[in-house]
Amino acid sequence: MQRARGSARRPVMLAIAGDSAAGKTTLTKGLVECLGEDRMTAVCADDYHRYDRTERAGKPFTALHPDCNHIDIMEQHLQLLSMGEPILKPVYDHATGELVRPELVTPRDFVIVEGLLPLHTRLARACFDITVYLDPPEELRHSWKVQRDCDKRGYRPEQVRAELARREPESAAYIRPQRRSADIVVRFAPVADRADPPGTPLSAELLLRPTIDHPELAPVLEAVTSPAGESHRETAMHLRLHRDTDGRPVDALHVHGYVRPEESQIIKKAIWDRVDRSAGAGRHLDPAALGRYAGGTSDPLAITQLLLLYHLLDADHRQAA
Amino acid sequence: MQRARGSARRPVMLAIAGDSAAGKTTLTKGLVECLGEDRMTAVCADDYHRYDRTERAGKPFTALHPDCNHIDIMEQHLQLLSMGEPILKPVYDHATGELVRPELVTPRDFVIVEGLLPLHTRLARACFDITVYLDPPEELRHSWKVQRDCDKRGYRPEQVRAELARREPESAAYIRPQRRSADIVVRFAPVADRADPPGTPLSAELLLRPTIDHPELAPVLEAVTSPAGESHRETAMHLRLHRDTDGRPVDALHVHGYVRPEESQIIKKAIWDRVDRSAGAGRHLDPAALGRYAGGTSDPLAITQLLLLYHLLDADHRQAA
Secondary structure, eight states: OOOOOOSTTOOEEEEEEESTTSSHHHHHHHHHHHHOTTTEEEEETTOOBSSOHHHHTTSSSOTTSGGGBOHHHHHHHHHHHHTTOOEEEEEEETTTTEEEEEEEEOOOSEEEEEESSTTSSHHHHTTOSEEEEEOOOHHHHHHHHHHHHHHHHOOOHHHHHHHHHHHHHHIIIIIGGGGGGOSEEEEEEOOTTOOOOTTOOOEEEEEEOTTSOOOOOHHHHHHHHTTTOOHHHHTTEEEEEEEOTTSOEEEEEEEOTTOOHHHHHHHHHHHHHHHHHHHSOGGGOOGGGTTEETTEEOHHHHHHHHHHHHHHHHHHHHHHO | OOOOOOSTTOOEEEEEEESTTSSHHHHHHHHHHHHOTTTEEEEETTOOBSSOHHHHHTSSSOTTSGGGBOHHHHHHHHHHHHTTOOEEEEEEETTTTEEEEEEEEOOOSEEEEEESSTTSSHHHHTTOSEEEEEOOOHHHHHHHHHHHHHHHSOOOHHHHHHHHHHHHHHIIIIIGGGGGGOSEEEEEEOOTTOOOOTTOOOEEEEEEOTTSOOOOOHHHHHHHHTTTOOHHHHTTEEEEEEEOTTSOEEEEEEEOTTOOHHHHHHHHHHHHHHHHHHHSOGGGOOGGGTTEETTEEOHHHHHHHHHHHHHHHHHHHHHHO
C-alpha cells in the first residue's frame, strides 16, 4: 500500500491495527527503541472516543464501534501527520474513563500509528506506507487482555471477560475486517501439537502480501534449511506460498519459537544487510531493542520487528531518492 | 480580505479580533441570534493555550503571547474550518484554569472566530472573508475587564488590574498590531465633550477599509442629514473620508449613541435593503436580536452588526454565484 509522496519532508507512516490486547504496544515499543525516539513518533489512535465512559454506558455500542469514535477527525489527523503537520491529539484516560487535555504530536521521520481502527476507512488507509494487522488466536488475546486490564487498569477478570463477550459482535464487524487491508498480517501463537518447554516464545506467522515489496527471503531460508537436511529444522523457519482465507496468494513466513539462535541469526543478518544496503542506516539502529516482551526476549518477535524496520527504512530511502 | 473559494460548500469566515473584554462576545452573540444557530457557528480562538494556569505561572510571558499558544494548530484549525471540515477544538476552562476535554466543532454556512490572536499570522488571516478588530479606548476596556472577571470568573478588582498591567507589553506587541489587518475597525466609546444623559449607549466609530466592498452609505447619510440642516443632527451619524493612524485612507462611519430612532432607522433600512437585494435572505433574519448588550439595546451596536451581516450574506451570495 504505497502512497504517492510529494515532499521529501513527509514522514514514513506505519499502521499497526488489531483488537484490544493483540500486542500492538509490544511490537511498537521495540521499533521505537531500535530506531530512536528522536526519529520516530508513536501515536495511539484509540483516543478519538466521542463519549467518555459515563456517557458510553447509556449507548447501544461499545468503544469499538466507529460511531463511538470521531473517525472523521482521526482521518484528518492521519492526513495531517502524513503531510508532516503537527496535531493536537485527543487523550482518553484509561484509569478514569475521562477525556482529558489533548496533547501536541509533532511527527518525526517515522510515525507508527497503532490502534483499533486505523485501517477502518479508505481515507485512513491511504495515509500509510506500510500497514500491519495483528491477528493472534482469540483465546490467546483474551488471556492477554484479562492479564493487562487486571494488572494495569484495575479490573477484575470476570469484568474483562464480560466486556470481551459484549465487544465480540463489534470486533467481528469492525476490527477483524481490517485484516484484509494489511500488507503484513502478524500472528503470534504457540505451535500446534508441540510440547515446547515452558518459556519457549510464541511462534510468528507473517503473511506477506504482494501489496508492498518484501525483501527476498526464499534464498536465505533455503541456505538455512538445506545443508543439514534435518526435518525438524526445516520447520523451524520457512517461507511458503499460500492461499489466504480469502483465496488471495500470499507468502507465509513462519518463525517458530524454538528456532535456534544460530539459525535465527542468519535471517536476521540477511534482513539487516538489506536494511543497511537500502538505507545505509543500520549503524544508527540499536538491535538489542528488538524482540523484548514482558516475558523476556523472542526471536520471532525480533525478526518481525526487523522486517518492519526494513520496510520503514526502505520507504524512507525511496522517498529521499 | 477576500479569499479565493473553490467549492460552493465552504463557509463564510468572519474574524473578530481584539484584546480581552473588548466586546467580542457581545458583538458575536447578536450576529448568531440574528442569523440563527442552525446557520452560524461561533468559535472562540482563545483555547489554544499551550500551558494551563499552573504551568503558565512559571513562564516569562502571559496567555497573550503567541509562544504561550499553539498558533500552528490554530492556523490548521482555521484552514480546516474554512474548507468546511470539522475540528476537535481544545477547551480551556476559565473557572479552573485547566485544559479539558476538547469539543467537536462542525462549521455551518457562516463561521465567526472571535479571540485574542485570530489575525496574528498571515496564514490565519488568509482563512477569513471578513476581518474585524475591536478597538475600544483602553480605559473603557479595563473597566469592562474588571467588571467581567470579578462577576463571572471570581477575581478581585486589584487582581484584574495587576493582570492588565502585566499584560500591557504583550497587548502592545501582539494584540494591537492586528488592528492594521482588519477590514473593519470598530470602536465603541463615549463621545468626547458631551454630557449625555445616563443610559445613553456608547457611540460607534467604524473604520471601513477598502480591502472589502462596503455598501455605499454616503448617499443614504446625506439624505438623513441634509433636509433639516440642523447642525447637531449632522453629527449624530456621518461618514467621513479620513486618514488612518498609519496614513492609509479609510471611510469612517460614526453612529452616535444619542442618534434618534427615526434617523437610525433610515440607515438600518438602507443596509437591510442591500442585505435583501444581495442575498434575498433578509426574511430569514431576526432583526430584534441586533443591538442587545448587558445594559439594554444600542443603535450603534445594531448598525455595526447589521453591516457585518451585510458582509456575511454578500460573501455567501458571491460565493454561490
